[in-house]
Amino acid sequence: MKQFELVDTPIDPQKYSEFVLHPAAGAVTVFTGHVREWTHGVRTLYLAYEAYIPMAEKKLAEIGEEMEEKWPGVRVAMAHRIGELKISDIAVVIAVSSPHRKAAYEANEYAIERIKEVVPIWKKEIWEDGEEWIGAQKKYPEKGSR
Amino acid sequence: MKQFELVDTPIDPQKYSEFVLHPAAGAVTVFTGHVREWTHGVRTLYLAYEAYIPMAEKKLAEIGEEMEEKWPGVRVAMAHRIGELKISDIAVVIAVSSPHRKAAYEANEYAIERIKEVVPIWKKEIWEDGEEWIGAQKKYPEKGSR
Amino acid sequence: MITVHYFARLRELTGKGEESLDRAPLTVEELLDWAETTYPGFGKDTIHVAVNEEYARKEDVIQAGDVCAFIPPVSGG
Amino acid sequence: MITVHYFARLRELTGKGEESLDRAPLTVEELLDWAETTYPGFGKDTIHVAVNEEYARKEDVIQAGDVCAFIPPVSGG
Numbered sequence: 001m002k003q004f005e006l007v008d009t010p011i012d013p014q015k016y017s018e019f020v021l022h023p024a025a026g027a028v029t030v031f032t033g034h035v036r037e038w039t040h041g042v043r044t045l046y047l048a049y050e051a052y053i054p055m056a057e058k059k060l061a062e063i064g065e066e067m068e069e070k071w072p073g074v075r076v077a078m079a080h081r082i083g084e085l086k087i088s089d090i091a092v093v094i095a096v097s098s099p100h101r102k103a104a105y106e107a108n109e110y111a112i113e114r115i116k117e118v119v120p121i122w123k124k125e126i127w128e129d130g131e132e133w134i135g136a137q138k139k140y141p142e143k144g145s146r
Numbered sequence: 147m148k149q150f151e152l153v154d155t156p157i158d159p160q161k162y163s164e165f166v167l168h169p170a171a172g173a174v175t176v177f178t179g180h181v182r183e184w185t186h187g188v189r190t191l192y193l194a195y196e197a198y199i200p201m202a203e204k205k206l207a208e209i210g211e212e213m214e215e216k217w218p219g220v221r222v223a224m225a226h227r228i229g230e231l232k233i234s235d236i237a238v239v240i241a242v243s244s245p246h247r248k249a250a251y252e253a254n255e256y257a258i259e260r261i262k263e264v265v266p267i268w269k270k271e272i273w274e275d276g277e278e279w280i281g282a283q284k285k286y287p288e289k290g291s292r
Numbered sequence: 293m294i295t296v297h298y299f300a301r302l303r304e305l306t307g308k309g310e311e312s313l314d315r316a317p318l319t320v321e322e323l324l325d326w327a328e329t330t331y332p333g334f335g336k337d338t339i340h341v342a343v344n345e346e347y348a349r350k351e352d353v354i355q356a357g358d359v360c361a362f363i364p365p366v367s368g369g
Numbered sequence: 370m371i372t373v374h375y376f377a378r379l380r381e382l383t384g385k386g387e388e389s390l391d392r393a394p395l396t397v398e399e400l401l402d403w404a405e406t407t408y409p410g411f412g413k414d415t416i417h418v419a420v421n422e423e424y425a426r427k428e429d430v431i432q433a434g435d436v437c438a439f440i441p442p443v444s445g446g
Contacts, residue, residue, distance in 0.1 A: 014160060017178070023233050026182035029175060029254075032163070033446050036172035036245060049445070050377050052438050055422040056445075080445055087169050092446050099182060105255050108175075112247060112446055120419070120438070121445030122377035133378040135444030179369050195368070196300050198361050201345040202368075226368055238369050258369055266342070266361070267368030268300035279301040281367030 003076070004060035006053045006121075008083045016095035020075040025097035027104040031112055033092040035085045045126050049082040049091060052120040056080065059119045063111055067096070070110070071103040078111060080121055091123075149222070150206035152199045152267075154229045162241035166221040171243035173250040177258055179238040181231045191272050195228040195237060198266040202226065205265045209257055213242070216256070217249040224257060226267055237269075294354055296323070297361035302339070306331050316356040320348045323360065339364050371431055373400070374438035379416070383408050393433040397425045400437065416441050 001015050017030050035047050064076040075097045085091055094111045098104040115121075123134045147161050163176050181193050210222040221243045231237055240257045244250040261267075269280045297310045315326065320343070324336040340363040341348050347363070354360060374387045392403065397420070401413040417440040418425050424440070431437060 013163070013176070017159070017176075021180065021234055023183040025234070026180055028178045028180060030159070030163075030178075031247070031250070032174045032176075033247070034167065034172055034174060037169035050380075051445070052374060052376055052419070052422075052440070055419055055438065058422055088167055088171070101177070101179070101255075101258060104177075105251060109247075109251050116443070116446045118424075118443070119445050120376065120440050120443055122441065123444040124377070133381075133441070133444070135377075135442035196303075197368070198297060198299055198342070198345075198363070201342055201361065204345055262366070262369045264347075264366070265368050266299065266363050266366055268364065269367040270300070279304075279364070279367070281300075281365035 001077075001079070002057070003078075004057050004064055005079045006051050006056050007079055007081050009081075011079055011081050011090040011093050013090065013093050013095070016077040016079060016093050017097075019077040020095045020097035022075065022097065024073075024099055025075070026099050027101035028095065028097045029101075029104040029108040030096075031092075031094040031108050032090045033112070035087050035089050035091060037087045039125070042125075042127055044087070045128060046087070047085045047091070048124040048126065049080070049085065050122050050124070051080065051082050053082075056119050056121055060115070063114045063118070066114065067107045067111060071098065071107045074098045074103055074107045076107070076111065078115070080115070080119070082121070147223075147225070148203070149224075150203050150210055151225045152197050152202050153225055153227050155227070157225055157227050157236040157239050159236065159239050159241070162223040162225060162239050163243075165223040166241045166243035168221065168243065170219075170245055171221070172245050173247035174241065174243045175247075175250040175254040176242075177238075177240040177254050178236045179258070181233050181235050181237060183233045185271070188271075188273055190233070191274060192233070193231045193237070194270040194272065195226070195231065196268050196270070197226065197228050199228075202265050202267055206261070209260045209264070212260065213253045213257060217244065217253045220244045220249055220253045222253070222257065224261070226261070226265070228267070293356060295359045296327075297359070299361065299364065301364055302331075302334065302362050305333060316358065317353050319350065320352050320354065321350040323354060324350075327362065335364070370433060372436045373404075374436070376438065376441065378441055379408075379411065379439050382410060393435065394430050396427065397429050397431065398427040400431060401427075404439065412441070 096108040342361040419438040
């Protein structure tokens with residue numbers, strides 16, 4: 001595994017938590033984002049993720065640097081899966097260790113917010129009666145009534 | 147495993163995250179508290195945890211109920227290990243799932259704060275030159291210069 | 293008879309994990325006073341008492357058959 | 370020549386993942402205008418451009434050999 005990576009196979013969170021663990025770490029937070037069956041009353045059959053892989057990995061690493069700067073002493077590992085994911089599959093994992101717990105929580109939440117802002121990854125939701133690339137809805141209201 | 151339990155063997159976080167995962171869960175947070183080698187410049191050799199087991203499990207379950215009340219839709223599983231733990235061993239695990247990530251982070255952090263307040267578990271730190279039950283220092287300043 | 297449990301520092305101070313007392317009924321405060329007298333250094337001002345696995349108030353009355361525990365400041369996590 | 374990548378909705382709209390253009394040097398804004406004209410419905414106002422894997426500003430100049438990517442609103446996580 002790499003510390004910051006895009007993968008096209010199932011994510012094992014344990015690998016990332018082990019990566020960040022060290023003798024000075026008193027706290028580890030692991031966030032996993034999963035494919036949810038229902039969103040706003042619409043049933044998702046599966047998701048498809050696509051990424052600009054080299055830039056996405058570079059942006060993940062940059063987010064890691066931001067975290068180490070804001071919360072000195074944290075260690076971070078992150079991965080995002082691409083391809084087709086079914087319900088409950090892990091799309092993203094963020095593992096953060098820290099000497100104390102507060103930074104481990106804060107830095108972890110910061111990471112997922114940043115991923116959603118800047119990492120070039122796109123999600124397509126596939127429902128029983130259609131599909132749509134997510135992210136552009138606000139500016140393309142004509143694309144559907146959701 | 148039980149949803150809220152004290153154990154005397156190594157903790158596998160995966161078991162608890164699997165317990166809370168379900169099709170409506172979009173986010174899972176897993177916190178693990180680990181034995182840290184250095185605390186305020188003092189080197190810990192190992193820790194010993196002791197608990198009032200039945201009451202501790204009852205209090206963990208009560209914290210779980212508080213969480214479900216404050217963050218509807220979360221699912222929780224928690225465990226605390228007792229006995230002798232060495233550096234980097236997991237002392238406590240908190241797994242929380244939620245439809246959305248914000249509640250998963252908030253409820254998880256709430257849980258560890260409450261555990262530290264109300265669950266009858268005690269930690270003894272064993273150093274190269276001594277040992278001490280933790281928790282009473284503020285009120286027993288004569289017990290050491292740390 | 294009531295059962296009282298000792299944990300952590302108190303277990304080491306008293307040299308026992310539990311004992312039975314033939315003193316019920318008595319209040320939580322009276323139990324703490326008894327402990328402080330019996331075991332010098334008990335430190336009752338920092339200790340809570342659980343009765344039947346629930347935190348009790350100083351004025352609560354402990355009845356025969358109750359299971360009590362002295363709860364020094366906790367430090368789990 | 371520059372290389373341009375298309376992802377997600379744009380890949381489906383253009384029917385291609387990438388192509389080469391013989392238009393350098395040009396600004397990011399000029400590239401977006403070209404795309405909007407070439408592929409109706411491109412939606413350039415919501416799209417960022419990455420040049421050599423870094424987000425670029427509208428006025429940045431793309432040189433021959435650069436690798437560009439159109440980045441529609443991201444939705445990872």
